[in-house]
Amino acid sequence: MDHGTAFDIAGKNIADPRSMVEALNQAAEMASQHEPNHVG
Numbered sequence: 001m002d003h004g005t006a007f008d009i010a011g012k013n014i015a016d017p018r019s020m021v022e023a024l025n026q027a028a029e030m031a032s033q034h035e036p037n038h039v040g
Contacts, residue, residue, distance in 0.1 A: 009015055
């Protein structure tokens with residue numbers, strides 16, 4: 001589970017970006033499968 005602001009590691013260049021990368025990959029995958037709503 002990802003949550004929190006991680007103030008204890010902020011600015012130390014030790015955060016693990018894998019969770020954010022995976023979230024972006026999943027969002028891109030979902031967006032590519034989404035059929036747009038055509039209005040008008």
